[in-house]
Amino acid sequence: MAKAHVYKRDHVNTDEIIPARYLNTDDAAELAKHCMEDLDTDFVKKCKPGDVIVCGDDFGCGSSREHAVWSIQGAKVGAVIAHSFARIFYRNCIDCGFYPIELPGAVNKINDGDELEIDYEKGVINDKTQNKSIQFNPLPDFALAIIKDGGLLEHIKRKK
C-alpha cells in the first residue's frame, strides 16, 4: 500500500529534489540516495517503494535537470501529486515514463501518512485512510502511451 508524504509547500524546486552537488553523476541509484534531501533529509529513510509525494503549486520548478525525476524514480516513489507542476519537470516526467498527477488542493485533501491507491487511467485516487475517492484529470492518451512504453525513447523505438 502506498503511503502519502505530504509537504505543504509550493515551488519545491529541482535544487531541493536533487541538489547540484550530486549532479556529477547521472546514476539513478546514486541520485536516489539524495532524493528530496534539501527539503527533508529523512525522506529517503521514510519512503517505501510505491509511496507518494504530495505537494502544492509549481512542483519541480527551476533547473531542467532530469536528474530530479531519476532520483524520484530511483527512490522508487510511486507518484508525485501536486497542485501544479513546472513545465520542464512535467515534460521530463512523461519522457521518463513517470506519471505526474495534477490535483488542485491536494495538500488539503490528502493527509500525511494516508494510504493511497491510484487508478492512473481512470484518474482516481482512493484514500483508504479517509475512506474517500478523489478524482483527477488523467493524462491524454498520447502521454499515457509514452508512460506505458516506459518513456519517450522507448516509445519512439517501439513505434518504428
Next chain:
Amino acid sequence: MGMTITEKIFARAGGKSSVRPGDLVNAKIDMIMCHDVTTPPAISMLKEHDIDRVFDTEKIVVTPDHFQPPKDIKSAELHKRLDTWAKAKGIKYYYPLGKAGVCHALLPEQGHIRPGEVIVGGDSHTCTYGAFAAFSTGIGSTDLAASIATGQLWFKVPASMKFTLTGKLRTGVYSKDIILEVIRRIGTDGALYRAMEFVGPTIKSLSMEARMTITNMAIEAGGKNGIIGFDEITKEYLDGRLKGEQDYTVYESDADASYIHTDTVDCSTLEPLVAFPHLPSNGKVIGECAGLAMDQCYIGSCTNGRIEDLRVVAGILKGRKVNIRTIVVPATPEIWKQAMNEGLFDIFYDAGCVISAPTCGACLGGFMGILAAGEKCISTTNRNFVGRMGSPKSEVYLANPATAAASAVEGKLADPRNYL
C-alpha cells in the same frame, strides 16, 4: 486574428500557415545547446536505445560549463563522455576547455543564435536566446536525446504575455531590476507554460547583453520562453558574428495578436532590487534592505557575467577594497580576455577579488565559491533557492552587478547609487 512572434516561429517550424496557443506542433529544431551535466546522460540514452546518431553536426553546439574545468573525478567522467562523443560525431561547433564558456553567454557571442529559429538546450536558462527574436527553451535529457537524433520535438504553442517597458532607467538601475520587478509582480509561476514577450521604448535603450539578462530569467517566472523583437541593435550585434548560415527570418508580432496578460513597467520609477531568499520573486528595493551583512559576493553567470556587467562592477571597485570574499567569473574566454585587456583585472585584484576561469561554478552550487551553513551571498545570478549555492542553511540574495559590487565594498547590502 494576428499572431505573436512566438506563434509565427512555431507556424514556420511546424510547416503550418498559422497556429494558435494550445496547438500541438511537431517543430523542426534549428539549433541545440549541449553542456556537461545534461548531455552525457542523453548520449547514453541514445546508445542504449540504438539510435546513436546526430541529425546535423552543424546544428549542435557543445560546451562544458557547469563543472568546467572538471571539479572532481565524477565530473571529469562526464566531461570525458561529452568530449568523446563530440569528437566521434564530428560536432562542428565544439568548445572544449580554453574555448569553453557559460553556454548562454557563449552561444550568442560566438554567433550561433539566429532570429526566427527554434532553439532548444539541455538547460533551463536556454530561454536567454529569445533576446534575439528566436524561440528558445530548456529541455531535459530525454528531449535532448530525441532532438539530437531526430532534429524534431513536439511543443504545445504557448499563450503569450506582453510586458511593455517604458521610461528611462535611472542611474544604478539595470535590466536585471526590470526582470526582478516583473517576477516580483507575477510570481515564480506567473508565466507557467507561457511566452513572455517584452516590448516598448525602453528596449531600444538596452544592449543585447542587457536584453539577455531579461530573457534569461523568464524561466524564473515559470515561462516557457522569453522573447524580444528584432531591431537595429540586434542586427548590429549579429552582423559579422554569425557562424554558418548567414540568413535569418525576422518575425514581428501582429498588431492584432492576442495576449493572455498584458502589463506595463514604468522603468523610470524602478529602484535597484534585491531578491531575498528563497525565491527570485522576493524582490525588495535596496532602500528597505540596505545594511544586511553579507559573507560573499559572486559576480558572474549567464545572467550577469558579461563584459558590460564586469565594467559596471569595476567602475565601483576602482580604488576601493572589498570587505567580503568576492569572486569574479567572466562568463566566456573572450569576456575574460576583454576584461583583462581593459585593465579590469587590475581593478579586481587591487580591490581584493579573486578572478575565476569561465564556469557556471558556484551559481548552481557546483564549485568555486560554495557557501557554508549560515552564510549569505549577494549574487548577480538568477536563482536563490534553498541550497542553491551550497549549504541548505545558506542564503542567496540576487541583485544587479552594481548593487553586488557596492555590497562587496560595504560587506553588507548597499545602495549602488552612493558609488555612481
